[in-house]
Structure formats: structure tokens, C-alpha cells
Amino acid sequence: MKRQIKKWTLRLTVTGLFIAGLLLVIVLNPILTYAYKTTHNTYNIYHSKPLDSTLFTSLDQAAELLQTSEFYNPKLHLDICLNDGSKYPKLIRALRGQAFAWGFYDKVVLQGTANFADNYIELNGYKWNLTQLLAHEMTHCLQFDKLGFWKSNPVAKIPNWKWEGYAEYLSRQGMDQKDLSVNLARLFATDKNNWEIKFDDSTIAPREYYDYWTLVQYCMDIKKMTYNHILLDTTNEQNVRQEMMNWYENNKSERTTSY
Numbered sequence: 001m002k003r004q005i006k007k008w009t010l011r012l013t014v015t016g017l018f019i020a021g022l023l024l025v026i027v028l029n030p031i032l033t034y035a036y037k038t039t040h041n042t043y044n045i046y047h048s049k050p051l052d053s054t055l056f057t058s059l060d061q062a063a064e065l066l067q068t069s070e071f072y073n074p075k076l077h078l079d080i081c082l083n084d085g086s087k088y089p090k091l092i093r094a095l096r097g098q099a100f101a102w103g104f105y106d107k108v109v110l111q112g113t114a115n116f117a118d119n120y121i122e123l124n125g126y127k128w129n130l131t132q133l134l135a136h137e138m139t140h141c142l143q144f145d146k147l148g149f150w151k152s153n154p155v156a157k158i159p160n161w162k163w164e165g166y167a168e169y170l171s172r173q174g175m176d177q178k179d180l181s182v183n184l185a186r187l188f189a190t191d192k193n194n195w196e197i198k199f200d201d202s203t204i205a206p207r208e209y210y211d212y213w214t215l216v217q218y219c220m221d222i223k224k225m226t227y228n229h230i231l232l233d234t235t236n237e238q239n240v241r242q243e244m245m246n247w248y249e250n251n252k253s254e255r256t257t258s259y
């Protein structure tokens with residue numbers, strides 16, 4: 001009996017390892033599940049339908065946003081995987097959960113429904129600016145490229161506000177997004193029960209990410225910290241938020257008195 005159990009445990013382990021290995025091969029090689037590959041600068045775009053070339057403009061704009069990062073690497077080659085019929089995005093969703101997109105290793109995988117002409121991705125009735133979403137996910141690839149597997153999330157367990165907040169900080173560089181006071185005012189003016197915060201172009205950011213973004217923006221724009229410095233700094237999230245709120249309140253009263 002004992003020998004029988006051992007045999008089955010071994011068989012199940014081998015089968016499990018085989019399936020995990022197979023999944024890894026598919027995840028690392030999107031070409032296996034896509035009909036086409038189109039190259040644009042340092043990007044390999046994987047798609048199943050003819051490509052809408054307006055995507056190139058969004059990619060170029062996203063690349064420009066990334067150039068403001070101390071982690072920027074012009075030689076970094078990325079795979080951009082579209083959600084236009086391939087099973088690949090569905091596999092990533094099954095492995096990692098529902099999202100507008102995922103960025104990991106050297107891959108950006110779009111989920112949701114893309115409207116390339118109007119530059120957004122729609123998911124559950126919410127729109128995320130496509131250029132900014134690409135830049136957000138590419139930031140995760142930059143973090144991975146610079147920090148390596150062991151010092152990146154999910155392995156390194158870097159606090160989410162630092163990991164996601166930086167991706168938001170780099171990608172949200174629109175005209176209505178550059179000023180921290182304005183961004184905080186928008187946050188506080190939004191109903192607390194709302195899951196999302198809306199921008200001028202009617203695209204959104206999830207409130208949680210928006211909050212993380214303001215913390216990173218405070219550290220970088222106001223305190224003039226580098227991202228490396230933020231990663232090393234041990235001040236906890238709550239204390240950074242408190243400090244930011246003090247700055248915001250002081251700044252607000254100064255602004256009102258100067259009018």
C-alpha cells in the first residue's frame with residue numbers, strides 16, 4: 001500500500017512538473033499562440049488579426065514616457081501581446097487574474113478590449129488610456145530588467161505603493177497629471193466609494209493605484225528622491241502619506257493667502 005502511494009505521488013509530481021514546464025514554455029514564447037509577429041523599433045508585437053498601425057504611435061509615446069526613468073534602457077527588447085483572438089491573454093488571465101494588462105519579465109500582455117484609434121483599453125465599462133497603460137506595464141519590465149528576478153516583485157515583496165506607484169508616476173505625465181496638488185485635489189474631490197478616479201479624457205485610474213502614485217510623486221517631485229532612494233528608504237507608507245498630507249495642507253494655505 002505504502003509503495004503504491006509513493007508510486008502515485010511520484011507520477012502526480014512528474015505530471016505536475018511537466019504541465020508547469022509546458023505552461024512556462026508557452027508563456028515565454030508567445031509566438032506559439034499567435035498568428036503574426038510585427039517588429040516596431042525594439043518591440044515585437046504579437047497579434048492574431050491585421051495590425052492597426054495607430055498602435056505604433058501609442059508605443060512611441062509610451063517609450064518617450066519611459067525615457068524619464070533612471071531605469072530606462074534603450075536596448076531593452078519587449079514583447080507586446082495583443083488581446084485579439086489568441087489564447088495567450090486568456091492563459092495569462094488564468095494564471096494572474098483579471099486586469100487591464102499585465103507587465104512581467106520582458107512582456108506586456110493586453111487584456112480588455114483595445115480601441116487603438118481612440119487610444120484606450122476598455123474593461124468592465126472603464127477606460128484606461130492606452131499609451132499610459134503601455135508605459136505602466138513597460139515600467140514593470142524596466143524594474144525587472146534593472147533589479148533582476150530576486151529583487152523584483154513578486155519575489156522581493158517590495159511594498160505595492162513603491163512598485164505600482166512608480167509605474168503610475170512614469171506613465172501619468174499628461175497635462176492634467178503633472179501637479180501633485182492638483183492630483184491630490186482630484187483625489188479628495190472624488191466620492192470615497194468610487195473604485196476609480198477620472199481624468200480629463202474620461203479614462204480612469206483605480207483609486208488604489210492613484211493613491212500609490214501620489215506617494216511616489218510626493219517623494220520624487222517634492223522631496224527630490226530618486227527611485228533607487230525610495231526603494232532603499234525604510235519610511236513606511238502611512239508615514240509618507242502623513243508627511244504628504246502635511247505638505248498639501250501647508251501648500252494649500254500658502255496658496256490661498258498669496259491670492
Ligand SMILES: [Zn+2]
Pocket residue numbers: 136137140164167
Ligand atoms: Zn502594475
